[in-house]
Amino acid sequence: MNEFDLIEHYFLSNTENRRRTGSVTDVGNGDDCTVLSHLAGRLAISTDTVVHGRHVPASAPAGWLASRGLGSSVSDLVAMGAKPLGFTLALTLPKVSSGWLKGFSEALFRAADLYGIALLGGDVTRGPLTASYTVFGELPKTGRLLTRASAQLGDKVWVSGTLGAAAGALPLFDQPLRSADRSYRARLQLLQAYVYPAPPVELGVRLQADSRVHAAIDISDGLLADLAHIAKASQLDLNLNASAIPVAPALSELYSRPHALMHAMSGGDDYQVGFTADPTWSIDDRMVSQIGEVMAGTGQVFIDHTPADRWLERLATTLPGGMSLATGYQHFG
Ligand SMILES: Nc1ncnc2c1ncn2[C@@H]1O[C@H](COP(=O)(O)OP(=O)(O)OP(=O)(O)O)[C@@H](O)[C@H]1O
Ligand SMILES: Cc1ncc(C[n+]2csc(CCOP(=O)(O)O)c2C)c(N)n1
Ligand SMILES: [Mg+2]
The missing domain is CATH 3.30.1330.10 (PurM-like, N-terminal domain)
Incomplete structure (x- = not known):
């Protein structure tokens, strides 16, 4: 041919x-x-x-x-x-x-x-x-655009979907998947999240149509790394609440809390949207979570945590496989 x-x-x-x-x-x-x-x-x-x-x-x-x-x-x-x-x-x-x-x-x-x-x-x-x-x-022909640079002081930070499932699938490729296994459904869900990304198209159009939503980014390299682009471009700090980050349930079933939260914060391959919106904004969509707020600052991302997640303070910032907690997935560097 x-x-x-x-x-x-x-x-x-x-x-x-x-x-x-x-x-x-x-x-x-x-x-x-x-x-x-x-x-x-x-x-x-x-x-x-x-x-x-x-x-x-x-x-x-x-x-x-x-x-x-x-x-x-x-x-x-x-x-x-x-x-x-x-x-x-x-x-x-x-x-x-x-x-x-x-x-x-x-x-x-x-x-x-x-x-x-x-x-x-x-x-x-x-x-x-x-x-x-x-x-x-x-x-639309006119109106503001959802750029990375348009976060505003006092905005809340939001993210769509649940996070970390695709990153959690990476170690599973070499393991046999048997329907008799106890964790079969959870493993299958992680693999499906990896193979079939599901970007929320209708949500994106709704966010664009509401002028109370200010900045947005796709979090494919990892939530923290990509939100850091909004912080830097907007010259404001983002203060995130670790307990509010929506960790994929199947991920929590298969991994310890530190491992699961790490994947959700920095694993990447989540084709979801992180965005900031005026505090009066809300949405009737349970697949969207409020995870923090925009504060005065120099363009950094901070993570607040409860005593249960105190392990975050001891965390090594560099992880195997070309990703780090702060920088997410990078092809070079
Ligand atoms: N080779 C290139 N030539 C021109 N512009 C580029 C090139 N590579 C990247 N860019 C631009 O640089 C910006 C950042 O690119 P990058 O690929 O890091 O972001 P992204 O596409 O949002 O992230 P990702 O690829 O991780 O999903 C984008 O505006 C992109 O259009
Ligand atoms: C086999 C295998 N190993 C590692 C990864 C992780 N990974 C690769 S590229 C990327 C970020 C998005 O890419 P880009 O920045 O090019 O858009 C991530 C998280 C994967 N998906 N598959
Ligand atoms: Mg790109």
Whole structure:
């Protein structure tokens, strides 16, 4: 199968994708450029890459590069409060394997269906296995934007979802998963959280629509590390309450409290949104937790804890695997 047949077969023939592409473009994929049209507002754009062996284990099935890649990219749109419209895909493959491509493209369109977005174009090349996604989302034409720099003194700090499950899944890849095991359900939940990130798209749009919400960020590198970006950009301190951090229940079932809270604070791979909002703001969504407040300061993050979490004071700040309590996941450094 040559390059053009491959693209046509795996990426351009999906009927639902063609329909969706038609609804947002004048010229869809298959030409030199895709021309996005029918845009009423502003366009939000973000790019993320999934590298085989770094963002997913080297043994990962093809679908993981799709579900994790698209989920983590859409998560950036959510943190900006943009409504996802579509994406492009740059795929680099060491060789052509029809089984791999079938698994990948099926998972890709399943994930695209979840978010109601179209694959609008892309590129296929030969080389080490990576998938890069550029996502496009729509924002209202006017009004303030949910940047990292717009936290305000006295805001409360919030986070969506429950945290740490995907990071807690990393040590499980090499262990057999047997339905007879006592912790089977909890392990399965951690693995599912890793394979299928679920960025809260509707929440993002609601946050963008409410002017009492000020700053937001996607916490993919770890809650503390990413909230530190808001603190620095806004030149204010964030004071977090350790007991309010929503640790994923399955994580607490499998790990000790220190281990579970560490994953929730610094493990990364949580495709959720951290944000600050005026103290009068609240939401009828039990998947959103208030975890702290914005104080005067120089752009740092502090963690308050109860005597039960006194172990936090003794914590080594550098952890194995390229992450530290303060800096979260970093590719270099
Ligand atoms: N190669 C690059 N060229 C231009 N801008 C870049 C490049 N790499 C990163 N950036 C920009 O730098 C900023 C920070 O990028 P970074 O990837 O650290 O953030 P992020 O995408 O929010 O986090 P993550 O990738 O961990 O989800 C973003 O605005 C991004 O667009
Ligand atoms: C096999 C394997 N080992 C480690 C990790 C952890 N990890 C890799 S990249 C990243 C942050 C987000 O990436 P980026 O900053 O590139 O968006 C995290 C938490 C993983 N996902 N899979
Ligand atoms: Mg990035």
